[in-house]
Amino acid sequence: MGAPATGDEAWMAAAARLALRARPLCRPNPGVGALLLSEGERPRVMARGWTRESGRPHAEAIALEAFAGGGAKGMTLHVTLEPCAHASKRGPACCDVVADAAPARVVIGQRDPDPRTAGEGIARLERAGIDVALLDDAASAASLADYLTLRRLGRPRVTLKLALSLDGCIALADGTSQWITGDEARAHVHAMRARHDAILVGGGTWRADRPRLDVRLRGLEERSPQRLVLTRGVKPDGVTVVNEPADIADLDGVLSVYVEGGAGAASAFLEADLVDELHLYRAPIVIGDGLRALGSLGLDGPDGLEHAHGRWRRSYCCQLGSDSFTAYQRVR
Template structure:
């Protein structure tokens, strides 16, 4: 299952509107004979690809999948639960149950009715984390939103003049490009567009083709090559985006935080002090320090060359799927 989770993670940012599922097929002797991850655009599904690779060697074997196999036929392909029954597998191991009402346990029932042994909730936390974007869209009706901030030690994002290239070093910037490759869309405000003319592409060798769609938060005129969001609330109409990366600048970060739409923060902190300069975030509606506590949980922290990455996730009362 850990290998299936890794396959699914690699498909993050390419599978929308479908979940980024990973799948492994093991034959009756315990040898891996099929691997699959949801294809770009959502089809074929991970199970279909893994079964196609395994062929007849899947009969009597075990299939590991991070998400319950779908139970609904689509114009784009058959139900994965039906493919599994046809393949003659003896056992299916599932990370988490599908919250999509078209499946939601029905896929597992079809397998069990066919005499296939089913085990669920294996590496469930890891599977859930790997598909956090899609699960957020299922639960909240919008993408999972990650806010990226590059700061000095004293919390500034730029000099008073607006100069900000480069606050962080090469390793931190490479990590940002890796994150971009695993998001469906990347968003900035018009101020950042005018000041920096950002490309917002992925410039890591081998991942250049995974540059996300570009979006602009602005009430002004549309810009060729950019999708327009007139307000942060427009994220609720992004039905084909699982993971949205918000990169800048201060006004945009403030708008999303004030609307309580940020689920994850990537904070890249450089070992420099700027002093007087531009703040990363403005007023977000908090009037008491007590109101700020308990909202964010530290999930990761590591060195990236000379810089430090801190990852925080929003603590919400409705974390469970469904």
């Protein structure tokens, strides 16, 4: 296996950004990005591809087909995930497609943990005489976070969203909560919904508010996620019921879940340590005697505070109108 070359990380970061176009329409397959580069000291992008709706064609096949019908001799292919090594009724193994195209190099962002591939894709490329470099870079891992979580932990990746006042409330004492944040923050939430396979609220929130749980951004309405309700009560019409947070592992074809509330559902997922990413929208208002964002997380006792430290790492922050947004990643 060859070593990474100068510039490989930058090209892979570009491929990872391209991969974001695939999610979530490509489910149940991972969203992968691929770039085919020309030869020489100053390579140019000759073709690009990302996983298409319902998972086929794959990114590599699209990029290779876009350039000269699949031939790529002497070129370099950057792909965020190891090309698959298993054929299916929907198409051939991507490692064989790439081998037939005969690029000089293939640079891979992440090894595929799927046991049907898991290094075999790389091995076949090398047996075909292709130089392969495995980067294991952060950009590819971030773009594949949903898929990698499902493969490694056996469940969808969970993002918890909380919209808060400065003093940590999600509603007034009487339950009034529309609207804590402004237009820009609400539009950002809808964009996050469009990137997830399923959206979940607690039974109390569903019964009290009957939220639509859809995407209301022009052009993205068809990306409204599957609706889930966390409850042990009567199954509401038009939604899927989840009795316990751990039951998300049984959801068919779901790689990512966006938990929006309320306090009971948020606390249940945090206490079960099933939250991988935390999104905090904070409005510049003070409510005082309002409803708190979270209930008990099981941290009581002399060592509770110690266990609360070191769990979260800030990964991104920005201003959305008068509101602030901060994302935190769970440290595992």
